[in-house]
Amino acid sequence: MGLQISIREFGDIAILDLQGRVSINNGESELLKSQLEELIAKGVCKFLLNLTDVSQIDSSGLSVIAMT
Numbered sequence: 001m002g003l004q005i006s007i008r009e010f011g012d013i014a015i016l017d018l019q020g021r022v023s024i025n026n027g028e029s030e031l032l033k034s035q036l037e038e039l040i041a042k043g044v045c046k047f048l049l050n051l052t053d054v055s056q057i058d059s060s061g062l063s064v065i066a067m068t
Helices: 025-041 059-067
Strands: 004-010 013-022 046-057
Touching (some): 013 059, 025 059
């Protein structure tokens, strides 16, 4: 399964519920990166990534999280 991202807000925190894989395959890491960049462009400064339903994460996925 590819990456699915649901975004919800709690106060001034954006909560991203991730489901599936966060890897370089099929652009999943790029999808996460673009979602985070969109939120930052809208002025969101606080994020919580819910990784409960992530089945796989590779170095490209970790890089997106670390560099954002």
